[in-house]
Amino acid sequence: MKLSALSLALAAALSCLPLAWSPAQAQVRLPSLGDSVSEDVGVGAEKKLGDEIMRQVRRDPDYIDDPLLLDYVQTAWTRLVNTARARGDIGADTDGVFAWEAFLVRDRSFNAFAFPGGYVGVHLGLIAAAGTQDELASVLGHELSHVTQRHIARSIASSSRQSLVGMAAMILGVMAASRANSGDGINAAIVGSQAAMMQGQLNFSRDMEREADRVGFNVMTEAGFSPQGMGAMFEKLENASRLNDSGNYPYLRSHPLTSERIGEARTRAQASATAAPAVPTPEHLVMQARARVLGDTTVGALRRVQAQSGESDRSLPTAERMAMLYGAALASAQLREPQRAQATLDAARALAGNEAPVRRAMAMLQAQIWLDSGAADRALAAVEAIDDGSRPLMLLRAQAALGAARGAGLARTDALRRSTDVLQTWVADHPQDATAWSLLAQANTQQGLRLRAVRAEAEERAALGDLSGAIDRLRAGQRMARSGLPGSTDFIDASVIDARLRQIDALRRQLYADANRPPPRD
Numbered sequence: 001m002k003l004s005a006l007s008l009a010l011a012a013a014l015s016c017l018p019l020a021w022s023p024a025q026a027q028v029r030l031p032s033l034g035d036s037v038s039e040d041v042g043v044g045a046e047k048k049l050g051d052e053i054m055r056q057v058r059r060d061p062d063y064i065d066d067p068l069l070l071d072y073v074q075t076a077w078t079r080l081v082n083t084a085r086a087r088g089d090i091g092a093d094t095d096g097v098f099a100w101e102a103f104l105v106r107d108r109s110f111n112a113f114a115f116p117g118g119y120v121g122v123h124l125g126l127i128a129a130a131g132t133q134d135e136l137a138s139v140l141g142h143e144l145s146h147v148t149q150r151h152i153a154r155s156i157a158s159s160s161r162q163s164l165v166g167m168a169a170m171i172l173g174v175m176a177a178s179r180a181n182s183g184d185g186i187n188a189a190i191v192g193s194q195a196a197m198m199q200g201q202l203n204f205s206r207d208m209e210r211e212a213d214r215v216g217f218n219v220m221t222e223a224g225f226s227p228q229g230m231g232a233m234f235e236k237l238e239n240a241s242r243l244n245d246s247g248n249y250p251y252l253r254s255h256p257l258t259s260e261r262i263g264e265a266r267t268r269a270q271a272s273a274t275a276a277p278a279v280p281t282p283e284h285l286v287m288q289a290r291a292r293v294l295g296d297t298t299v300g301a302l303r304r305v306q307a308q309s310g311e312s313d314r315s316l317p318t319a320e321r322m323a324m325l326y327g328a329a330l331a332s333a334q335l336r337e338p339q340r341a342q343a344t345l346d347a348a349r350a351l352a353g354n355e356a357p358v359r360r361a362m363a364m365l366q367a368q369i370w371l372d373s374g375a376a377d378r379a380l381a382a383v384e385a386i387d388d389g390s391r392p393l394m395l396l397r398a399q400a401a402l403g404a405a406r407g408a409g410l411a412r413t414d415a416l417r418r419s420t421d422v423l424q425t426w427v428a429d430h431p432q433d434a435t436a437w438s439l440l441a442q443a444n445t446q447q448g449l450r451l452r453a454v455r456a457e458a459e460e461r462a463a464l465g466d467l468s469g470a471i472d473r474l475r476a477g478q479r480m481a482r483s484g485l486p487g488s489t490d491f492i493d494a495s496v497i498d499a500r501l502r503q504i505d506a507l508r509r510q511l512y513a514d515a516n517r518p519p520p521r522d
């Protein structure tokens, strides 16, 4: 297995991170651990550091945009962030500045991590292991509290003998080492040992862990999640730590369980014993099954999931069998076996109740199976019928409209045009959505709008943190506009390209200026 790209990112960060702080800048009033939070590391510096790390993370192939799972995690995450805001945990200084963004990592181990600037990464293995959305929310609430309580700023401060460039490299290294998929062989071992050394400097203190437990518990319960979710999560972590299962639970290495933490979690669980129990909703079971499948898409793993039909164990509750069948159908779809996927999905749908998110997940998988078997028209009609304006359906509709247009030529351009309009409006509000830009690029290409397609490709590169790639595409657009080829003569499109080239080039120059390095000649 190849070394994960995150560890490559580590090497890149060590050698040529474009964003850097001189030691003088790094010493801008970095508080010691004992200092009060208000004398913080500097929100601006923390944000810059976090944005740079995120730029590297977005280029990792295991940074995964699965619209359904992302939607599910973000729904819980947004409730927590809004509650923290209402409680006053999120100060005016960080509110409009930090990203407050949760993202997914294709990794089957149990982990979630916060890093500077308000970013929280969620391994698919965490979703798969969480028995309920409340359990998931207890981990997200804990991570969110590390951000709101400025623990990250204080940890950076406590190990700030090095420049913040070293800090970015160190955080990327710790993330790489915490990956179940980070490969084997000597490179992984080197990265692992470096990261282990580095991690010794970056760990949160015991007091910070207890504070994140306490604040996180209050945030999650005030957001309406069952307090029992946290108790259940602690039980899971305790069992794993007793079994010394740190390979599958990298979370335990970065958030060590102490007797104080366990004791306090018990006390909270007892105090909330009368609260509504944390029960797995059918939606959670379906998302759990999805995370399990997408967390490991090697053929062997998919075959194992595919073999679980749920039929063998009729003693299981209906919802669990339904979710198991959904997972098996998804695995067959991933293996490009649409007939088998269809048969298993039919069995799953027969057990699906009326919960809207479950029906939506089933209908979307159905449309995907039709798309994969060349029935794009049918997929398009199905998706248009259930389109609820959500991001997952918008993206699937664009895929289906593209497939239908490719199959039928001009006959289906109406549907493609409608879907393109929706995407265009969306990216105006969400310019960081690389997946939407990619579909927009394909839709414009299909409609012969070459300049618009090139611009969308450039925006996709920029959203993924590849500013040089974006600049290359925009320059190609300028050459195209001068050529006067069909589809390349729109004056407004050409002006947008000129303007974006100036903006992105200026941004790249700024990054190099921050690093005291000359920009590349190109």
Ligand SMILES: [Zn+2]
Binding pocket: 142, 146, 204, 209, 212, 254, 255
């Ligand atoms: Zn923690």
